[in-house]
Amino acid sequence: MNDLKIRIIEKLNGAYPSIKEALGVSSFENPKNPDHGDISLPCFKFSSLLKKSPNFIAEEFRTVFFNDSSFESVSNINGYLNFKYDKRTYISFVLEKYASGSFFNKMKETGRGKTVVIDYSHPNVAKNMGIHNLRSTIIGQSIYNIYNFLGYRTVGVNHLGDWGTQFGKLMWALEQWSSFGEVEEKGILFLNEMYVRFHTEAEVHPEYEEHARVWFKKLEDGDETALKWWKLFIKVSMDAYNGIYIRLNVKFDHITGESFYIPFLEDTVKKLENKNLTEISEGALVVKFEDTDNMPPCLLKKSDGATLYATRDIAAAMYRLTEFDPYRILYVTDVAQELHFAQVFKVMEMFDPGSKGKFCHIKFGRLSFPNVQMSTRKGNIVPLSEVLDRARDKVIGIIEERNADIADKFTTADKIGIGAVIFNDLSVSRIKNIEFDWDKTLSFDGETGPHIQYSYVRLLNILEKAGLISGKYDTALLEDEFSYELIRCIDRFESKVLQACDENEPSVISNYLIELSKCFNRFYQNNRVVGENADILNSRAFLISTLRTVYGRCMELLGIPQIEKM
RNA sequence: GCACCAUUAGCUCAGUUGGAUAGAGCAACGGAUUUCUAAUCCGUAGGUCAGUGGUUCGAGCCCACUAUGGUGUACCA
Numbered sequence: 001m002n003d004l005k006i007r008i009i010e011k012l013n014g015a016y017p018s019i020k021e022a023l024g025v026s027s028f029e030n031p032k033n034p035d036h037g038d039i040s041l042p043c044f045k046f047s048s049l050l051k052k053s054p055n056f057i058a059e060e061f062r063t064v065f066f067n068d069s070s071f072e073s074v075s076n077i078n079g080y081l082n083f084k085y086d087k088r089t090y091i092s093f094v095l096e097k098y099a100s101g102s103f104f105n106k107m108k109e110t111g112r113g114k115t116v117v118i119d120y121s122h123p124n125v126a127k128n129m130g131i132h133n134l135r136s137t138i139i140g141q142s143i144y145n146i147y148n149f150l151g152y153r154t155v156g157v158n159h160l161g162d163w164g165t166q167f168g169k170l171m172w173a174l175e176q177w178s179s180f181g182e183v184e185e186k187g188i189l190f191l192n193e194m195y196v197r198f199h200t201e202a203e204v205h206p207e208y209e210e211h212a213r214v215w216f217k218k219l220e221d222g223d224e225t226a227l228k229w230w231k232l233f234i235k236v237s238m239d240a241y242n243g244i245y246i247r248l249n250v251k252f253d254h255i256t257g258e259s260f261y262i263p264f265l266e267d268t269v270k271k272l273e274n275k276n277l278t279e280i281s282e283g284a285l286v287v288k289f290e291d292t293d294n295m296p297p298c299l300l301k302k303s304d305g306a307t308l309y310a311t312r313d314i315a316a317a318m319y320r321l322t323e324f325d326p327y328r329i330l331y332v333t334d335v336a337q338e339l340h341f342a343q344v345f346k347v348m349e350m351f352d353p354g355s356k357g358k359f360c361h362i363k364f365g366r367l368s369f370p371n372v373q374m375s376t377r378k379g380n381i382v383p384l385s386e387v388l389d390r391a392r393d394k395v396i397g398i399i400e401e402r403n404a405d406i407a408d409k410f411t412t413a414d415k416i417g418i419g420a421v422i423f424n425d426l427s428v429s430r431i432k433n434i435e436f437d438w439d440k441t442l443s444f445d446g447e448t449g450p451h452i453q454y455s456y457v458r459l460l461n462i463l464e465k466a467g468l469i470s471g472k473y474d475t476a477l478l479e480d481e482f483s484y485e486l487i488r489c490i491d492r493f494e495s496k497v498l499q500a501c502d503e504n505e506p507s508v509i510s511n512y513l514i515e516l517s518k519c520f521n522r523f524y525q526n527n528r529v530v531g532e533n534a535d536i537l538n539s540r541a542f543l544i545s546t547l548r549t550v551y552g553r554c555m556e557l558l559g560i561p562q563i564e565k566m
Numbered sequence: 567g568c569a570c571c572a573u574u575a576g577c578u579c580a581g582u583u584g585g586a587u588a589g590a591g592c593a594a595c596g597g598a599u600u601u602c603u604a605a606u607c608c609g610u611a612g613g614u615c616a617g618u619g620g621u622u623c624g625a626g627c628c629c630a631c632u633a634u635g636g637u638g639u640a641c642c643a
Contacts, residue, residue, distance in 0.1 A: 309642075428579060445592075
C-alpha cells in the first residue's frame with residue numbers, strides 16, 4: 001500500500017517541513033509483531049532534527065492523523081508510530097490488486113526492453129549428469145523464470161563443456177576397447193565406464209596420456225574419425241541430458257558449447273592484443289592486472305600456444321555482448337570459480353569499459369559428500385537420475401501405504417519426488433555449502449517440496465468442491481484472524497519477487513512459499529469454505545482463488561511441479 | 567603466506583535498507599482426526615547470534631582483530 005505511505009508522508013511534511021529530507025517511502029518498516037500495526041514509522045532519526053525525544057515526536061505525529069478514516073488506529077509505542085489499516089479497505093485493496101490480470105502485466109514492466117543472458121547447467125559432455133550438476137541447473141532455471149516473469153527478455157544458455165583433452169582420452173580408449181555401435185547402443189553410462197577405465201589403466205601406463213593428446217590434436221585439426229567420435233559423444237550426451245531436462249522442466253534458448261567459440265579464439269586474442277592489454281610472461285600470453293586488483297594474471301595462451309578456459313569464456317563474453325546487447329549476463333556456477341570469473345570480467349572491462357557491471361557471477365556453495373571424495377575420474381558420482389528415481393520410488397511407497405486413490409500414480413510420484421529434490425536445493429541461500437544427505441533430500445515433512453505441493457492440492461480441492469463461485473465477496477467476512485493473516489501474506493508477493501530478482505536468490509521465493517503455505521494451512525484448520533452459507537463460501541473461495549494465483553506463480557518460478565491429487 | 571566466503575537452538579536454516587520480546591522446520595515431549603485430504607494444525611522445551619574490541623540513541627546485521635571451517639591462489643575446466 002505505497003499510496004498510503006505517500007499520504008502519510010505528505011501529511012507529516014505539511015505539519016513538519018523540516019523533516020522533509022529525512023522522510024521517504026523507505027522510512028517505513030513492517031512490524032514483526034502484527035499486533036503493533038501494518039506499517040510503522042520509527043521516529044528515532046527525526047530526533048536530532050526536531051531536538052526532541054523519539055517518543056515525544058511520535059506522540060506529536062500521532063495527532064496529525066486524528067479522524068483519518070484510512071486507518072483503524074494510529075498509535076505510538078516507544079517512538080514507533082504504528083499505523084493499522086482499516087481492515088476492509090485493505091482487504092478489498094489486496095484482493096482487487098492480485099485478482100486482476102493487469103497487476104501481473106504491471107510487474108512485467110520492470111524488465112521491459114532489457115535482455116538478461118543466463119548461463120547455467122553447462123554439464124561436461126560424455127559425463128553422466130550427477131547430483132553436482134543439479135545446483136547450477138535448478139538455480140539457473142529458477143532465476144531465468146524470475147527474470148522472465150518480470151518482463152525481461154531472457155536468453156538461457158547451456159554452455160556445454162564439449163571441448164578439451166578428455167575427449168582425446170575417450171577416443172583413444174574407445175578405439176582400443178570398443179566401437180561406434182557399442183557406444184550408440186549403451187549410451188552415456190558406457191562412456192563414463194570407459195573414462196574411468198582409461199584413468200585406472202593410465203596410472204600403470206602413463207603413455208596413454210600421450211595417445212590422448214594425439215587424439216585431441218586430431219580433433220582440433222578436423223580429422224574425420226575424431227570428429228565422428230566427438231559428434232557421437234555429443235549426441236549420446238544430449239540424449240541423456242534431455243531426459244533429465246524434460247523431467248525437471250528445464251529449457252534453453254541456446255545450446256552453444258565451448259566448441260562453438262573455437263573459431264573466434266584467434267580473433268579474440270587479436271582484439272585484446274590490439275588494445276595493448278596483453279604481454280608475454282613466462283612464455284605465456286597473459287593479461288596482467290593492477291596491484292589493487294589483487295589477482296594473478298589471466299592466461300590467454302599457454303607457453304605451447306594452446307588456448308585456455310579463460311580464453312574461451314572471454315570469446316563467449318564478447319560474442320554475447322554483440323549478439324544479445326544484454327543488460328546483464330549471469331553465470332551460474334560453483335563458488336570455486338570465483339577468481340576465474342573475476343579475471344574474465346576484469347579483462348572484459350579493460351577491453352570494453354561499457355561492459356562494466358553487466359557481468360555477474362551467480363555463485364553457489366559447494367556440494368559435498370560425507371566421507372567421499374567425488375570424482376568423475378573415479379566414477380563415484382551420484383547420478384542425478386538415481387536421485388530422482390529414488391525420490392519417486394519412496395513417494396510410490398508412501399502412496400501405496402496410504403491407499404490413496406490416485407489415477408496416475410507413477411507420474412504423480414515422479415512430480416512429488418522432483419518437487420522434493422528441487423525444493424531441497426532452492427530453500428537455502430545459494431552461498432551455503434550443502435552436504436548431500438539422502439534422508440534430508442528424501443524427507444517429506446515440514447518445510448519441504450511435498451509440503452508445498454500438498455497445500456496446493458488442498459487449495460485446489462476447496463475450489464473444486466466449492467464449485468462455481470460468484471466472484472463477489474464481503475470484506476466483513478474476511479476480517480477474522482486467519483483470513484486477514486493470509487491476505488497480508490498474499491500482499492507480500494510483489495516485494496518478494498522483486499527481492500528475489502534483485503538478489504538473484506530463488507530462496508527468497510521458497511521461503512515466501514513456506515510462509516504462504518503456513519498461513520493457508522492455519523486458515524484451512526480454522527475456516528471452512530465448503531458447506532458454509534453462500535456469502536461466506538463465496539468470500540472465502542474468492543480469497544482462496546486469489547491465493548491460488550499467487551501460490552501457483554511462486555511454484556512456477558521455482559520449477560516445483562503442480563499436481564491436483566496426492 | 568595472501569585473498570574471498572561462511573559461523574544464529576542438539577541438527578538444517580530464516581532474519582528486508584542497523585530498530586520493538588532473535589523466528590521456522592527436523593529431532594524430543596504433550597494434544598487435535600466420524601475433516602473442504604493428518605504429507606496438516608496447536609502446545610511444551612530448546613539461544614553468551616563463534617570470541618574480543620569499536621562505531622551508533624540503538625548491532626545478529628556496519629568496522630577492526632582473533633578462532634574454526636570452506637574455497638581459490640598462472641599454463642585443468
